[in-house]
Amino acid sequence: MLTSNQNNHPKVPEVVVLRLPLYVRELTDMLQSDKNVVSSQQLGERLQMTPAQIRKDLSYFGKFGKQGRGYPISFLVNQLRSVLGLEKEWNCCIIGVGKLGKAVISYTGFNPEGFNIRAAFDDDISLIGQTVGGLYVQPITELEKTIRDKDISIGIVTVPAPNAQKVIDRMVASGLKSILNYAPVGLHIPPGVHIRHVDPLLSLQSMTYYLK
Amino acid sequence: MLTSNQNNHPKVPEVVVLRLPLYVRELTDMLQSDKNVVSSQQLGERLQMTPAQIRKDLSYFGKFGKQGRGYPISFLVNQLRSVLGLEKEWNCCIIGVGKLGKAVISYTGFNPEGFNIRAAFDDDISLIGQTVGGLYVQPITELEKTIRDKDISIGIVTVPAPNAQKVIDRMVASGLKSILNYAPVGLHIPPGVHIRHVDPLLSLQSMTYYLK
Incomplete structure (x- = not known):
């Protein structure tokens, strides 16, 4: 669906990259138990994938275990976190500080994982200058400068x-290459920019196929 | 990632099914313009996919256009809506009526698309019996009977x-085959059940790969 033209493993299909965070989450859960090693069979059962698919996915990034011995969980999770860049902190900005934007700003799941919302923008004059969740709401005209000054790499x-495409064009023009989109609309981005949609409606619509 | 063992086109990969709602949304947008026909090239540009990928995806479901003529938009969108079962209404229930549950219940994007939340459950005694967004909050013990009585096929x-797996086990035992999960946790479901995760953190984590 999306193009991937700037990474360290140029042949990794995006569908594999999309699965890596699921591996990280599952393996991190396993670290809580007293297991040290996991087989592709066991990991497959937990993730509803075949062991062959898991071995193939992981093989893009190196050799993580010896044949028949399973994967050392702690080593594997650290390697995958590194592949995904999760050992770093990432600064985000958010555009749109209405009801949804406020809910996303107050969401407590991002910060502990290293994703920090550092700036908030809106074009509603009644919101600009207000403080929302500790963030000062800025006019969109300040987007480009703020992205540079605060080392922001992800736009939310x-x-x-109806406003989403215009906002995304502006984000892209300001140099952002990663966009998390909550607006329920199809959007057009140039090659080299990655977008993820948080869209529960699309998720529902892809399940009714199996319900008919 | 997920198994698909009950549908009309048994060989359709799940990744294709996941893309169908995006086609429907894009084509529906196009209906607003005065175009009647779209080529796989044009559709590909809008969706950031190759024309070949689009032709292959659509070929699972029949012949929608003549070689070199493009697809008739209105016909194609209706066919895809039918493939996805979107011409019907779908009843949903929601378990968990805290802050997030209340936000989902009040989300206005589901209803116009035929997804109706018909019942709400919680195990918090202080919530049971209250009314949230027009829904009477029921104890989870009434889940199975309510699913039957209200013809509910999707669980949210x-x-x-920490409570999500227990709740999902209960949904599956009660006969639900489609689950939309907002809990940020890995979950285990049996074959034949489909789950979609609304998880912005996973989305962010799959983009940092390209940012490193």
Whole structure:
């Protein structure tokens, strides 16, 4: 679906990259137990994948275990975190500080994982200058400068659907290459930019196929 | 990632099914313009996919256009909506009526698309019996009977992560085959059940790969 033209493993299909965070989460859960090693069979059962698929996915990134011995969990999770860049902190900005934007700003799941919302923007004059979740709401005209000054690399879009494309064009023009989009609308981005949609409606619509 | 063992086109990969709602959304947008026909090239540009990928995806479901003529938009969108079962209404229940559950219940994007939340459950005695967004909060003990009585086929999980697996086991035991999960946790479901995760953290983690 999306192009991937700037990474260390140029032949990794995006569908594999999309699965890596699931591996990280599952393996991190396993670290809580007293297991040290996991087989592709066991990991497959937990993730509803075949062992062959798991071995193939992981083989893109190196050799993580010896044949028949399973993967050392702690080593594997650290390697995958490194592949995904999760050992670093990432600064984000959010555009759209309405009801949805406020909910995303107050969401407590990002910060502990190293994703920090550092700036908030809106074009509603009644919101600009207010403080939301500790963030001072800025006019969108300050986007480019703020991205540079605060070393922001991820943009979060929480504007209404009709405004989303315009906002994303502006983010892309300001140099952002990763966009998390909450607006329920199809969007067009140039090659080299990655976008993920948080869209529960699309998720529902892809399950009814199996319900008919 | 997920098994697909009950559908009309048994060989369709799940990754294709996941893309169908995106086609429907894009084509529906196009209907607003005065175009009647779209080529796989044009559709590909809008969705950031190759024309070959689009032709292959659509070929699973029949012949939608003549070689070199493009696809008739209105016909194609209706066919895909039918493939996905979107011409019907689907009843959902939600388990977990805390802050997140309340936000999902009040989300206005589901209803116009035929997804109706018909019942709400919680195990918090202080919530049971209250009314949230027009829904009477029921104890989880009434789940199975309510699913039957109200013809519910989709379960929405908005409980805290540590409770999610227990709730999903109960949904599956009650006969639900489609689950939309908002809890940020890995979950285990049996074959034949489909789950989609609404998890912005996983989305962010799959983009940092390209940012390193």
